Amino acid sequence: MALPKDQELKINKALYEAMKSKNDDEVIRICRGIAKGALHITSIHGDTVLHMAIYQKKTNLALRLLEMVPSCDNHKLTWQNVGGSTILHETATNNRTVRVAEAILHRAPMLLNMVNKEGETALFYAARHGKTDIYMFLHDEVCRSNEGTYVEASLKRDDKFTLLHIAILSRNYRVAYDIATNHRELIPVKDADGMTPLQLLSTIKPEFHPKSRIKSMMFKLIDTDLNAQQKKLPFGKKLRKLKKEKHSCEWAIKIANLLIKEDNSWEKTASWSDYGRSMSKLKPDQMITTAAEAKLDHTADTPLLLATIHDSTEIVREILNIYPQAVEHVDKEGHNILHLAIWHRRYEIIDMVEEMEYPLTRLRGRVDSNYNTLLHMVGHKVDDMKEDIKHPAQELKEDQRLYKRVEKICTTLDMSTRNANQKTAFEVFSEANDKLRAEAKVWMCENAKSCSIVAVLIATVAFTSAYTVPGGPSETGHPVLKGKPMFLLFTLADAISLSTALTSVIIFLNIVTSPFHFKDFSSHLFEKQLTALILLIISVATMMVAFAATLILTISNQGKWSDVTLYAVSFFPVLVFFYSYISDYWNMIVGFFRALKKTMSKIVLGFHNMWDYKPQSTYPVDGTVHFSSISHV
Incomplete structure (x- = not known):
């Protein structure tokens, strides 16, 4: 007999409060006073008391509630909530309910093959939630209780999503490894989107090694x-x-x-062809005439290229370690790994390929189906969400650096090769970055003007402070506090602040009056702005030091504790300023030493190659010519 509505609400409220306060005895007491007992529906989503207890990881309570259900009512244990989940599905959400799952299956083994509204069995549910212990238990039960097609049905969902797919998506690689080991037939299976498990793994960017040295x-x-x-x-x-x-x-x-x-998907590659080196070989009706037609529409279907697009550097490295020949894989648009790495700005992958000398020789000089060389790809850029927002000048600077870098990789012919739109790589790059150059010009001018005002104000204060020294002058015109150490600190800080502020003003004015050519951004403009900003920061910092020194010289009363307090208050702004910019300076220093290390390595390698130079290696006696000797022809 159904309970009155108001009485049912009171009971559900009491059950919620008892579970919230972890009062198991009270829950049992309430359930004994209800006709349905542990199978009483207590939530708006159709969850029974057993559902709630299992989901909240209350193992002992769940076992006690299960004992309250008579053996003749075992069939009622198959109750499903609004989402179609049974009490066995709820055990799959945590590792503490393995004993509960065992007791449930002992009384209602049919629950093992029941699915929710998404077509997921309890085993599938465990893999989705990434719970290793309960997954292992349920997997053993499925293999022991079922055979053939029943086991296969437990490994797949209605939408072709397999157990291996869901384990990878949940980042439970331990479970995924167990599934791939015991059910190798799932490795090549594709889901509704045509993605294999390895393709899926390539898109989620798994972490193989910690990024920080401390964590390592x-x-x-x-x-x-x-x-x-x-x-x-x-x-x-x-x-x-x-x-x-x-x-x-x-x-x-x-x-x-x-x-x-x-995986051997990289073996199924598109035809490796140069597509001709002259646009004169194309017929007029084959030429792409509009920017919309020339738009790159890439649908990579191999793990190697997917990992490149999604910046899964570790996956790319592992694929190339196991199958180094996979680096020559080409998709249906004619893109190789370098095309995509440049297009999507995956600098670590570009570094990786550059270190592979022979594959780099094979990849350079190749063009895609639209006759875009590697150098053309620098002019293309994918508009996606970026981890860090960069100002236009920095973004343009990085693009120009990439252009110069790829230019060194490419052959001489690539610089004059025209794509399907009859444009060279430099023309594509210039058109693509023309708007960015205008934005960078506006940004740099506004930034220079604002910083110039600050620098002038600081210079004015520093200049005034030089003539109104702390303590004032003596009868002879010399400063009264000249002999004190803090006065020397004040003098040095004030002089440095004045000189750096004026120097930064000169550099900022030079930036404002610059013509802002493309070559200006790549050669000196960005460096000038960075130098001026550093000088301005130094000026502000030394002005704070001068202020602190002045405060100590004029207020100090030779008291021990009062002087300590005064020092702390005076230099507090300096510490805050230093803390605010320490990360930027540290990154700058680290970048400088990395560049220095790379330069030194190239110098050492150059000297090594010079002393080990062997003319006969370029033109062997047998008359053959190495590919590297003709790559620039």
Whole structure:
């Protein structure tokens, strides 16, 4: 008999409060007073008390509630909520309910093959939530209880999504590895979007190694035993988080290697052709005449190219380590890995290919189906969400640096090669960046004008301070506090502030009056702005130091504690300013040393090649000519 509405609301409220306060005895007491007991529906989504207890990881409560259900009502355990989830589906959401799942299947084994409204069994649900222990248990039960087609049906969803797909998407690489090992038939299976598990892995950018050196060192000191109790330690939660990250990295490498070894999609490549080197070979009706027709429409269908597009550098590296010949793969639009890496600005992948000398020789000089060389691709850019927002001048500077870099890779002929729109690489680059150059000009002018005003104000204050020194002059005209150390600090700081402020003003004026040619951005304009900004920051910092020194000279009363307080208050703005810009300066210093290291490596390599030079290696005795010797022809 159904309960009155008001009474049912009171019972549901009492059950919610009892579960919220973790009062298991009260929940049991309330359920004993209800006709349906543990199967009483207590949520607007059709969840029973058992559903709620299992979802909240209350193992003991769930077992007690299950005992309340008579054996003759075992068929009622198949109740599904609004989403179609059974109580077995709820056990798949955490690892603490393995005992509950075992007890449920003992009484209602038919739950193992029941699916929710999305076509997911409890096993599929466990893989989706990334819970290893409950997944292992349910997988063993499925393999033990079912055979043939029943097992296969448990591994797939109605929309062709497999267990391996969902495990990879949930970032549970341990489960994904187990699935790929035990069910290798799922490795080449495609979902409704035509994506294999490896293609899916290539798009989610898995992390194989920690990015920071500190975390890398910590990984070496900890194990990956996730079952070890760390709660008693003050840093137990952080340690467990590090263990999970290390565990994820280790299994990500394993599943990636397994899937890559089973994948041979890179062998099915488009025809490798230069498509001719002169546009005169094209018929008029074959030429692309509009920008809309020339738009690059890429649909990469291999893990290598997908990983390149989505910046999954680790996946690209693993594929090329196992199959180095895959670097020559070409898609249906004629794009190789370098075309896509340049187009999507994947600098780490460009570095990787550049280090592979022989593959680089094979890839340079190639054009796509629209006759775009590698140098043409610099002029194309994908408009997507960027991790960091850069100002127009910096973005233009990076594009110009990339153009020069790719120019060194390409052959001499590539510089004059015209694409399907009868445009050279430089013409494409200039047209693509013309709007960006205008934006960079406006940004740099406004920035220079604003900074010039600040620099002039600082210079005015510094100039005035030089003639109104702390303590004033003596009868002879010399400063009264001349002999004190703080006066020397004030003098140096004020002089540096004045000189750097005036110098920055001169540089900013030079920027404002610049013609803003393309070559100006690539040669000196950006460096001038950076130099002026650094001088302005130094000017502000030294002005703060001069202020602090002045405050100490004029107010100090030789009291120990009062002087300590005065020093702290005076230099506090300096510390705040230093903290605000320390990250920018640190990145600048790191970038400088990286560039210096790279330059030194090239110099050392150049000297090594000079002393080891062998003329006969270029033109062998047998009369053959190496490809590298004719690549620039």
